[in-house]
Amino acid sequence: MRGSGGEQRAPDVRRAPALMGAVLTALGTMGAVVALGWVLGRRRVLGDRAALVLARVVFAVAAPALLLSTVAHADLHVxxxxxxxxxxxxxxxxxxxxxVVLRLVRHRSAADVTVGTLASSYVNAGNIGLPLAVYLLDDPVAVVPTLLFQLLVLAPVAFTTLDAHAARECARAAGTPAVAVPTGLRVTAVVRRTLTNPIIVGTLTGLVLAALPWSLPEVVYEPFRLVGASAAPLALLTFGMSLAVPRTPGGAAPRGDLALVVGLRSVVHPVLTWGVGTALGLPAPALLAVVAMAALPTAQNVLVYAMQYRHGEALARDAGLLTTILCVPVLLVVAAALG
Incomplete structure (x- = not known):
């Protein structure tokens, strides 16, 4: 990707059928892996705690490796x-x-608000966005702005909030009395939590490598690529296994929260992007690209993060499922209207 920045070149509009074929192929492949995870979870082939263990593997090992190797080769000029x-x-x-809505209207906790916010805005840019970018513009760099914003802004803010919430819960469970903490110590604690989060460490390391005036030998990245290649399938398996868990009365996502997240993800985001892109005078190819990226479904990694912090798991799971189902008709509309 390095070395190709700026505005995207014009695509061949005759690629629309190939574009939709790529979407359907990507979704079909993901669906098959999710179905396998469901079978494994239903039959308990890997044990009762397998989904949680796999989620931790993705969070602590596979996803950081993938992000490091991906961001390190990103073109920062974009x-x-x-x-x-x-x-x-x-x-x-x-x-x-x-x-705002989850906190002020739905009155959710900080952790649940964070997971709901991620489910509304953190899209599946890797598994679906990358093939879309290839078929839209013959250039995978189209997905880089989405990936970098998620990795450099959404993820650090979310993990800082979730880590702080987890620390408060641990203190409350231990019966530790609340004491006033100096601002300097609070900032230090936030920085320390941020810089020890595996996802953020992988992203920041990749960003530093991308900004270097010289490149490391590709052989250095091969172990990270090898381990990172397992992130997507393991996240999908985890997603499928979570769907196999029998629903309890409290195991379903609140309908109001779910409706908000799905509406923002599948309708508001692409429509807003179309409006802003049109107002800023984006050329038709670039407008099609940004709207298609905005129409992507919730990333399965959001469920991994929810399981890691034990908050909002039902919302992340159900939002991922519904927005993935809605992704096909939404992208068909986008391709028909702008392609």
Missing amino acids: LVSRTAVVTWTCTATVAALAA
């Missing part, structure tokens, strides 16, 4: 393009809407 401005502005707006 961050100053108009497509990046549209992507970042609209994603931040959707995330802010989700956070």
